[in-house]
Amino acid sequence: xxxxxxxxxxxxxxxxxxxxxxxxxxxxxxxxxxxxxxxxxxxxxxxxxxxxxxxxxxxxxxxxxxxxxxxxxxxxxxxxxxxxxxxxxxxxxxxxxxxxxxxxxxxxxxxxxxxxxxxxxxxxxxxxxxxxxxxxxxxxxxxxxxxxxxxxxxxxxxxxxxxxxxxxxxxxxxxxxxxxxxxxxxxxxxxxxxxxxxxxxxxxxxxxxxxxxxxxxxxxxxxxxxxxxxxxxxxxxxxxxxxxxxxxxxxxxxxxxxxxxxxxxxxxxxxxxxxxxxxxxxxxxxxxxxxxxxxxxxxxxxxxxxxxxxxx
Amino acid sequence: xxxxxxxxxxxxxxxxxxxxxxxxxxxxxxxxxxxxxxxxxxxxxxxxxxxxxxxxxxxxxxxxxxxxxxxxxxxxxxxxxxxxxxxxxxxxxxxxxxxxxxxxxxxxxxxxxxxxxxxxxxxxxxxxxxxxxxxxxxxxxxxxxxxxxxxxxxxxxxxxxxxxxxxxxxxxxxxxxxxxxxxxxxxxxxxxxxxxxxxxxxxxxxxxxxxxxxxxxxxxxxxxxxxxxxxxxxxxxxxxxxxxxxxxxxxxxxxxxxxxxxxxxxxxxxxxxxxxxxxxxxxxxxxxxxxxxxxxxxxxxxxxxxxxxxxx
Numbered sequence: 286x287x288x289x290x291x292x293x294x295x296x297x298x299x300x301x302x303x304x305x306x307x308x309x310x311x312x313x314x315x316x317x318x319x320x321x322x323x324x325x326x327x328x329x330x331x332x333x334x335x336x337x338x339x340x341x342x343x344x345x346x347x348x349x350x351x352x353x354x355x356x357x358x359x360x361x362x363x364x365x366x367x368x369x370x371x372x373x374x375x376x377x378x379x380x381x382x383x384x385x386x387x388x389x390x391x392x393x394x395x396x397x398x399x400x401x402x403x404x405x406x407x408x409x410x411x412x413x414x415x416x417x418x419x420x421x422x423x424x425x426x427x428x429x430x431x432x433x434x435x436x437x438x439x440x441x442x443x444x445x446x447x448x449x450x451x452x453x454x455x456x457x458x459x460x461x462x463x464x465x466x467x468x469x470x471x472x473x474x475x476x477x478x479x480x481x482x483x484x485x486x487x488x489x490x491x492x493x494x495x496x497x498x499x500x501x502x503x504x505x506x507x508x509x510x511x512x513x514x515x516x517x518x519x520x521x522x523x524x525x526x527x528x529x530x531x532x533x534x535x536x537x538x539x540x541x542x543x544x545x546x547x548x549x550x551x552x553x554x555x556x557x558x559x560x561x562x563x564x565x566x567x568x569x570x571x572x573x574x575x576x577x578x579x580x581x582x583x584x585x586x587x588x589x590x591x592x593x594x595x596x597x
Numbered sequence: 598x599x600x601x602x603x604x605x606x607x608x609x610x611x612x613x614x615x616x617x618x619x620x621x622x623x624x625x626x627x628x629x630x631x632x633x634x635x636x637x638x639x640x641x642x643x644x645x646x647x648x649x650x651x652x653x654x655x656x657x658x659x660x661x662x663x664x665x666x667x668x669x670x671x672x673x674x675x676x677x678x679x680x681x682x683x684x685x686x687x688x689x690x691x692x693x694x695x696x697x698x699x700x701x702x703x704x705x706x707x708x709x710x711x712x713x714x715x716x717x718x719x720x721x722x723x724x725x726x727x728x729x730x731x732x733x734x735x736x737x738x739x740x741x742x743x744x745x746x747x748x749x750x751x752x753x754x755x756x757x758x759x760x761x762x763x764x765x766x767x768x769x770x771x772x773x774x775x776x777x778x779x780x781x782x783x784x785x786x787x788x789x790x791x792x793x794x795x796x797x798x799x800x801x802x803x804x805x806x807x808x809x810x811x812x813x814x815x816x817x818x819x820x821x822x823x824x825x826x827x828x829x830x831x832x833x834x835x836x837x838x839x840x841x842x843x844x845x846x847x848x849x850x851x852x853x854x855x856x857x858x859x860x861x862x863x864x865x866x867x868x869x870x871x872x873x874x875x876x877x878x879x880x881x882x883x884x885x886x887x888x889x890x891x892x893x894x895x896x897x898x899x900x901x902x903x904x905x906x907x908x909x
Contacts, residue, residue, distance in 0.1 A: 361883055364746075417753055419849075431849060433745060434676075440851025441729055444883035451845040452879045463882060533763040533842075537731075537743060537849045539752025567764040570775060571673055571756035 288352035291595040292337050292391075295357045295398060295587025296320065296329065298373035303336050304588035305344070308352060308596060310409065314340070315588060326374040330381070334388035353392030354385060355591030357401030361443030366395035368443070394594035398587055400437045400446055402546070403430025405590030411544040411578035419531070419540045420580070421448065423502075423549035426462070427470040427477070431538060436597065438538075449474070453530050473527045475549050478502040481519050491515050506552035520559045528563025535564075535572040546580025554579065600664035603907040604649050604703075607669045607710060607899030608632065608641065610685035615648050616900035617656070620664060620908060622721065626652070627900060638686040642693065646700035665704030666697060667903030669713030673755030678707035680755070706906035710899055712749040712758055714858070715742025717902030723856040723890035731843070731852045732892070733760065735814075735861035738774070739782040739789070743850060748909065750850075761786070765842050785839045787861050790814040793831050803827050818864035832871045840875025847876075847884040858892025866891065 288308060295302040298320060305314040318336050321328040337354060340346070358381060360371030366382030381395035396404075403412075403420035412418045416435050422428035427449030431438040438445040449470035450463050461468040471477050479500050486495060493515035494508050508516030531543055543564075550556060557577045565573050582589055600620060607614040610632060617626040630648050633640040649666060652658070670693060672683030678694030693707035708716075715724075715732035724730045728747050734740035739761030743750040750757040761782035762775045773780040783789050791812050798807060805827035806820045820828030843855055855876075862868060869889045877885050894901055 429848075433750060438745060438850060441853040441887070442851060442883045444847075444851035444881065445849065447851070447881050447883065448848045450881035451848045452841055453845075465879065465881070529764055530845075533765075533845055534849050535756075536741075536760045536763040537757065537846050538750060539754060539756035539759070541753040567777065569756065569759050569762035569777070571754045571759065575753070 287349075289350045290346055291352040291592050292340075292354045293588035293590070293592030293595075294333055294337075294354060295401065295591060296333070296359065296374065297398070298322070298359060301329070301333060301336070302584065302588050303333075303340075304585070304592060305340055306592040310589075310592065310596065312585070312588070315585070320374065322373075322375045326371075326376045329374055329376075330379075330384050331388060334385060337389055337391070348390060351391055353394065353595040354389065355394045355401070355594035356381060356385065357396060357398035357587045357591050359398045362395050362397045362439065363443045364439045366393065392595065394591075396437050396439065396594060397430075397443055397446070399428035400430040400439070401590035401594065402582075402586035403432055403446070403544070403590065404437050404593050405582055405586035405588070406544050406546065406580050407432050407435065408589060408593045410582040410586060410589070411546070411580045412542050415542040415576070417538065417540045418542050418544060419448070419534055419538065420544045420546060421527070421531070422547035422580075423474055423545065424547040425475055427474045428547070433538065437594070448530070448534060451530055451533070453526055469526065469530050473523055473530075475502040478505055478519065478523055478549065481522050485515055485519050485522075489515070502549045503552065506549075506555060509555060520555075524559030525563045528560045528565075529567045531560065531564050532567035532569075532572070535568050535575060539572055540575060542576040542578060544578050544580050546586065550579050599661075601662045602658055603664040603904050604652075604666045605900035605902070605904030605907075606645055606649075606666060607713065607903060608645070608671065608686065609710070610634070610671060613641070613645060613648070614896065614900050615645075615652075616897070616904060617652055618904040622901075622904065622908065624897065624900070627897070632686070634685075634687045638683075638688045641686055641688075642691070642696050643700060646697060649701055649703070660702060663703055665706065665907040666701065667713070667906035668693060668697065668705065668707045669710035669899045669903050670707060671710045674707050674709045674751065675755045676751045678705065704907065706903075708749050708751065708906060709742075709755055709758070711740035712742040712751070713902035713906065714894075714898035715744055715758070715856070715902065716749050716905050717894055717898035717900070718856045718858065718892050719744050719747065720901060720905045722894040722898060722901070723858070723892045724854050727854040727888070729850065729852045730854050730856060731760070731846055731850065732856045732858060733839070733843070734859035734892075735786055735857065736859040737787055739786045740859070745850065749906070760842070760846060763842055763845070765838055781838065781842050785835060785842075787814040790817055790831065790835055790861065793834050797827055797831050797834075801827070814861045815864065818861075818867060821867060832867075836871030837875045840872045840877075841879045843872065843876050844879035844881075844884070847880050847887060851884055852887060854888040854890060856890050856892050858898070862891050
């Protein structure tokens with residue numbers, strides 16, 4: 286490849302993160318533009334194209350010097366780079382690869398944003414050095430990304446890695462955002478941890494720092510670090526749900542490494558301890574020694590993974 | 598590829614199935630040789646080499662006319678064609694690809710036998726026309742094979758597709774063959790169905806044809822077809838365990854199709870009804886419409902998949 290540069294784009298519901306990379310994978314520049322969702326998101330890809338073309342003009346980069354544009358989208362993207370619907374962008378069906386190529390004349394690779402972030406973490410984050418990975422993003426929901434032999438697995442309908450919607454609990458009768466009941470997301474996301482905390486607080490009168498102040502995943506893990514017994518019980522339940530679920534997932538793809546990211550993972554290594562305890566108990570023998578790591582790229586994971594798609 | 602032929606070999610604990618194929622994928626000839634496990638299975642690959650070379654001599658096939666040998670092994674085989682241990686063959690570590698190539702001078706592709714059978718079913722069996730598949734083999738145990746973009750997923754340590762050891766039931770305290778408790782294999786294999794039958798028979802005095810004669814998975818599904826209420830309850834429990842587990846797996850790889858094979862699947866379409874009922878209830882929306890099919894190749898799945906590996 287004689288190109289010198291590539292672009293990594295991470296489209297979110299409110300801002301679009303943009304990165305200019307050299308082909309060695311270094312971030313040369315990064316910037317943001319707003320996500321304009323009006324008119325069914327019709328301006329989003331033209332805005333991305335302008336951002337790329339403007340940067341090329343400013344930096345005097347020729348088209349032949351650019352390997353392409355990688356782009357992550359908050360919705361299910363199939364192997365061909367098409368999305369059927371992306372709610373946060375007000376999109377129906379969009380052939381991202383085709384449209385963005387027509388707007389820029391550059392090669393384009395598109396994938397789901399969680400999958401793209403997973404590829405970023407594999408490339409230069411928590412999963413560096415591995416080739417088969419399951420990434421788990423613990424935020425408001427639970428997202429995932431499956432990497433097989435260094436590549437994103439899109440799956441049919443672009444639905445691979447939707448691990449937040451694995452059914453893990455029959456007792457939950459309240460529906461998840463997806464419409465099903467008892468999803469992993471309902472017990473292992475930031476909001477899921479608050480659900481577990483409410484249940485534990487209601488189940489006993491045991492004193493706990495969690496009885497004061499606002500309840501959050503962060504508050505729970507801060508209390509765990511301070512030795513709060515009730516908080517530790519919540520963390521055990523969280524670890525049991527997630528560790529068991531990851532053990533089941535490992536029977537499918539047998540990943541070398543699990544990378545845990547998202548806001549909840551900011552609690553640090555303690556979170557891995559609770560997850561691994563149950564993972565190692567329930568995983569099949571040949572999978573028990575899989576590695577666990579925290580994500581390290583933060584908000585750059587998306588633009589890094591997007592750039593990586595182009596360079597593969 | 599100018600070659601005209603290839604060989605598909607399926608190594609079992611007692612016999613080795615051999616197939617001569619043309620490159621269009623037709624079986625021209627098939628035969629069996631015994632599996633000699635003495636001396637730590639040292640004769641197995643030389644016997645396979647002799648079977649291939651003898652057939653080439655008999656049929657006057659030149660080496661340049663052979664695309665290669667595909668071989669399935671009952672043990673975890675990694676991407677490079679190495680197995681660490683294959684208990685049924687009395688093998689420790691064997692580099693199958695290398696040894697068989699040295700013995701024959703032909704290109705060799707090796708993989709786990711369940712994965713190879715899955716590839717066979719994708720090529721010309723229940724999964725024909727699809728590219729992403731999860732195969733489930735319901736026999737004495739529960740085996741599996743994961744196909745991604747027409748290729749076998751080996752996974753780290755060759756352990757991808759070991760879905761029989763997904764944890765699905767906390768209440769089972771008796772260990773599975775793998776050492777864990779509550780594996781899918783303990784409730785959805787032929788022996789698992791007998792376990793469920795024993796539990797249901799003990800839990801009530803309800804009359805049932807299953808109270809006479811020998812208890813087996815076949816007897817259960819024969820009784821289901823005859824309208825036996827207690828047998829139907831067993832089938833519901835089987836379907837719930839397996840359907841829910843497949844729904845969880847679908848969050849990982851989002852397959853287009855599930856193919857159900859093995860001895861239990863001989864009960865026919867009724868088995869798919871029970872599985873799909875629960876699959877569709879618990880699967881994530883984007884995966885709910887995955888197809889279900891019965892395996893069709895029977896004992897030829899292994900040699901077909903093995904041949905396919907060489908032709909890919």
